[in-house]
Amino acid sequence: MSSMAALRSIFMDGGCFSRFQEESKSLKIRKMPTRFSVVSAAQKSDKSIKVGILGASGYTGVELIRFLANHPYFDISLMTADRKAGQSIGSVFPHLITQDLPDLVAVKDADFSTVDAVFCCLPHGTTQEIIKGLPSNLKIVDLSADFRLRDINDYGEWYGQPHKATELQKEAVYGLSEIYRKKIQNARLVANPGCYPTTVLLPLVPLMNSSLIALDNIVIVSNSGVSGAGRSAKEANLYTEISEGIFSYGITRHRHVPEIEQELSNAANSNVTISFTPTLMPMSRGMQSTINIQMAPGVSVEDLKQQLSRFYENEEFVAVLPDNQAPHTKYVQGSNACHINVFPDRIPGRAIIISVIDNLVKGASGQALQNLNLMMGIPENTGLKCMPLFP
């Protein structure tokens, strides 16, 4: 029996697989834990779906290892690295010394016939070369930016090189889970969103086609923890460069601008242009976006909050905070949550939307796992229910 068939039978035994599918269709995910026998399915689990992590020695790779360790169906059976190929995971990450995990191998030595799905946690430009050669039945979630931009010319312009896997790029589904859930369920290749785009799109997409805000007056300032830059050594990320200070970079030309504009324009069905300034903060993880918008005439902050609350009322991972509670990166750290709130600006007619995520979780590995769960037809929150690490 194939892994998928085995998994389906687990759910069918409990009579819950088709009900889960029905429920997914109506997007009532928050109600799942009470209405589905997830626990009994987990008890029967045999970790029958084999997954690989390409780039397991990096920050997003090791974050996936953390979540997959508690996943009832996914078994890590392949892990790759580049410079660290040949090493055990415990020698690269001492906190994993006691875990029973495969050693890191180079991609060229990896046996892909042993896995059903892979997460690609590789640098931009690398995944598109590597996955061209993989078996065509593999499910792939790519955490890099290689397949996010639908317009191949945009890719060339913003990433400074022609795309090397244009056919695959056409096939890819943008993996903002709450927005593209149905497409993701049927996808083979998912382009996981960038962390900045995730903090911006979750609060803005539901407002785009509702005539609530002006589409030509969106000003975004985002703050990121340093782990957003990955684990490889760079002068700009030395403690002496980043501690006790902050600085903005990529001002007006960060490569996430076309990704955010693509998705906002798609939601608005009209061309949307943004002002976007990313800033590096002296913290390891966490991301906050402050989004200043012009409301349409007669629209209030309460209208925006109501629209967002309605849109996300059945979502487990996105919360619109009550009253004037300010989203704080500490309250989402280590979890797949996104917290959003909306405030009136002192300038009449304008509002300030603030959203926070953990860049390594909802901004990368958590959302990637949410997407593979969807692609495999299992409950979307499987393995992701851990609470934020606080304080």
Ligand SMILES: NC(=O)C1=CN([C@@H]2O[C@H](COP(=O)(O)OP(=O)(O)OC[C@H]3O[C@@H](n4cnc5c(N)ncnc54)[C@H](OP(=O)(O)O)[C@@H]3O)[C@@H](O)[C@H]2O)C=CC1
């Ligand atoms: N960090 C974040 O918050 C986010 C990152 N992303 C994206 O996810 C991807 C991974 O990011 P992150 O984990 O932070 O990066 P890291 O730099 O921490 O890790 C990169 C991984 O890729 C391996 N690698 C590097 N070069 C090659 C190569 N030429 N061939 C094969 N493997 C290679 C590295 O191996 P070795 O260690 O042996 O060199 C390492 O395992 C990137 O595309 C990033 O932009 C997306 C959202 C958020």
Ligand SMILES: CC(=O)N[C@@H](CCC(=O)OP(=O)(O)O)C(=O)O
């Ligand atoms: C702090 C930092 O350097 N952040 C990265 C973004 C990381 C990310 O989420 O985006 P990608 O997946 O598109 O790399 C940057 O600005 O390039």
